Amino acid sequence: MASLSYRTALKIARQEMRASSGKFFFVVLSIAIGVGALTGVRGFSSSFRGALLDRARSIMAADLSARMFQQPTEKEEKGLKEIADEHIEITPVTELLSMASSAKTLDPLLVSLKAVDPKKYPFYGSVDLQPAGELKTMLRDDTVVVAEDLLVRLNLKVGDSLKIGDHIFRIVAVVTNEPDRLSGNFAAGPRVFITQDGLDASGLLAPGSHAGQRYLFRVPKPGNGAPISESDVAALKERLEKLLPEAQVIDYRETNPALTQGLDRATGLLSLMSLVALVLGAVGVAMAMRAHLEQRLDTIAIMKAMGAGSGEIIRIYVIQTLLLGLLGATLGIALGTAVQMAFPYFLGKLLDVPTAVHLQVRTILTGLGAGLLTTLLFTLPPLLDIRGVRPVLIFRRAMEESNDPFVTALFRKLSKNASQAGAVVLILAGLAAIATTLSDSAMVGEVFSLGLVVVLAVLLASCAALLAALRWLLQRTRLRLHSAVRHGLANLYRPGNPSAALLAAVGMGVMQITAVFLVQQAVVRELHISSAPNLPNVFLIDITSDEVAGVRTLLKGQPAVNADPEFLPVVSSRIIAIDGVPAGEAKLKNFPKRMLQTISLTSFDAPPEGTTVTQGEWWKAGETRAVVAIGTRTAERLGVHPGSKITFAAQDEQFTATVSALTKSDGQHTFSRAEFVLNPATLKDLPTVWYGGAHVDPNRVGEVQRALFKSYPTVTVINVAQALETVRSVVIQITYVIQFLAAFSVFAGVVILASAIAGTRYRRIREVVVLKTLGATRARIGAVFSVEFAVLGLVSGIVGVGFANVIARMLLSRMSVTYHFHWGWTLGALLATSAMTIFTGWAASFRVLGQKPLEVLREE
Amino acid sequence: MPEETVIAVEGLHKSIRNGSRTVSILKGIDFSVPRGQFVAIMGSSGSGKSTLLGLLAGLDTPTSGNVHLNGTAISYLPEDRLAKVRGRTVGFVFQSYQLVPTLTALENVLLPYELNADDASFAVGLERAKQLLENVGLGDRMDHYPIQLSGGEQQRVALARAFILQPPIVLADEPTGNLDTANGSHVLELLLDLNRKEGTTLVLVTHDPVLAGYADRRIVLRDGLVVSDERSERAAELVR
Ligand SMILES: Nc1ncnc2c1ncn2[C@@H]1O[C@H](COP(=O)(O)OP(=O)(O)O)[C@@H](O)[C@H]1O
């Protein structure tokens, strides 16, 4: 055997695979499930996220919006035109307050005009009309569509005329859903849609009118059905921020914090799940390949005795590994594709989102590459071990046999063996590279790669410590223990026992599965809070102090109102100076000076619901000095921090308040509108109006509106029920998908672990047979294995579940989700691990137990 | 008959399906062995010696025919019953030792005792295990694991293990096959010595004519049939 040709190597590799197909079944299964979970979860979540993101975009009706505070300059106009030339669609939206009146009665009413180009607006979502129709066809230069509120107040109906400015428009429909209602101004007065040309014709756009101008942008969808790339949106945002320095540019994710957080957390969690699936698969492969190579030691020794070099033998097993990896990865991709197809079917009842599945070549290639690469990486150390096999093994096999847990062996060999060290570095680098490629969330990738290294080290140390403790215990008690228990324990602790590798592998698997579970639970919990069904979806503006009690009673009496209404006192004010610097000279970031003139102040003794303090401290109830809490982003724009002093003016009074706390609100409550909260004593004597918020059955808002109008005609009702329903349904769908995919990854993980455990049965056959020859009954052998597997399960469970809590905590804190330790889940996971190991250990050994001794002994 | 039969083999057939073909390994074997006899089973490689010995110990099921150990027909007993019978009546020595790697030498020797002795007084078993290990010259290696012992030492542990329950029958399949001459004869001496001391019936598979020369009786197999079954003169002398 001067030199082994690749063809011969391939032949030998294939023959071996055929000969022990049972064993390789577990290798292929591990890879297949790992890759299957990877492609399934990634593929499905990417198509699904695409669908969800489209819905999320409908809340802004665009990918990006730029809110202008003045007319664009010539240079800006040119820049916008360049952008439009790159197939990015742009449409202007103008909002302003105006008086409108019925053409018959001429009663004036303050309305909130919104001028759009109906051919383009909205880019996402739809403006729903009653009678049903499309905005495109219904809204023309001489027509308007209006909020029902307007009809109620002016006693009009569809078909009547409405006078705006000096033009008369025909009302053609009532607006039942305005997709981007949440992102506009919450101005007093019912909504009236008008075309841009109609607005021009009305003559209202006189210079100096306080019209708010926004541009909406839509990034073109890639042709292959893939979702719009996030980076395209981010790039456009950056470009717009440069082009329009005075404008506030936001992307659709910023419209609603609940939505953004939901999406971000889902992204993080899904990344975690993909990585976990991958590593679990790799663990399965490593376990099975190692067992395989151990059994091949004889063959390897014989081949060496016949003059084969290590390189040639390694070639055989590399080919074998690649074949197995390819087989497993291909199967896995088929599995993942099937899973992707099956998900929408299972989820169909829960989701009303179109879940068209696009098979993405990239996802498939990633799956294939990741599968092959991890298989190869994890078989590298045992492959390198081949070089250490000496031909003498044929004669004295037992003396040379070494089946240390691979990582222990790895670390031990590190000192002796540079190439092993290289292999370790390669594995870690490879895993980190795979993790980075796969992870849509860099944070998860980072935590994960780092975590993996640390966890491996600690897991190993704990296993070693535990085994040492076990050994100590056994040496003390050795012959006093019941022999089945002693034998079971001895199986675990024998120096260089492969059970130790299993211990580490199972511990790691349990850790990952439990981490996914814990993170998922915490994320879902928070999502439930932010999609709670009773959050206010109708806002009331301009309630006088005299009216508040009455409005509250009225709302409480309405059957369509299903939560206590919230009320927010507001004092109109302006900022005179910041830290002694007059407002006119203050350095502000993205905050037009004009806006310092219209600041709404409110007062609470404690942080209102949904608001949390991020910096500084809230004051004690009954505080008499003037103190103020400010929203973090506003504070940034104003350049203030706890301790800064802001001078406000309200009516004729001026007062200086000390910034006491910076706050963050969840955007879910009426109170979220309060950017400046002062202590009640300071605002006590100032004229106050109230804002209100209530949750109304989305289908019955009109009813409540009419009732309010009858008793309190000056109170404006702003209906965001539909928009909030969209947010809520997206968040709920995220929740479902997360739960579903997490359940799937946990299941896949358990299958892989189970197969890793089951794969060890090949090692047990001989032992079982020897015991049988010596007169052991099946029950007795079963008892020995039960002890072994119970301890294995408990130990790897304790280590794995413990670390899972640590990792979950780290990830969650990075996602700013609160972590809670749960005894129930922890104990549950522990018990589940033990049950799983005992059960699979048993199930796998069962066939072994029934085997006739001689058949096995003959396989010497 | 003055002799008490411990092993009786009747019409033993064993064939194995190999793919579509059926291979006949044992083609009808009959013999019986009286208490205390030392039988050598000889024959070329592949003649069916190991298969026969396995059937004698109930490690496999014959295709037809039966094996009686101490009057009990064992061949078709359920696994667990068989394990019990085997544990109490047969000590087995393998060519490749077959020690349990997770247990020390002492524990390996003790194992059959723990598995089978009804009146398991642990102290008694422990004493006997230690004594046996002393006898095979491993008194100072009791706490070693198989992996830490040489082949010859491992086989001596296996011998001690085969004798701990004072089984009426010891079956040994080329026990010296994996050992060098010195170690081989050492193991053999021990085997014979134990056989003599404990009054055990010994069935030994061997290639070695010298070794077989010590036996009371030689059974030669060829192609799954007994082709010769003769008592040695020395054996005749020894039989009372
Ligand atoms: N499981 C089996 N499958 C196929 N052939 C077998 C099997 N077991 C034994 N044989 C064949 O039966 C014959 C006898 O085997 P064995 O009893 O081990 O012989 P010996 O121990 O005398 O060398 C051999 O030719 C062997 O190849």
Ligand SMILES: [Mg+2]
């Ligand atoms: Mg043989």
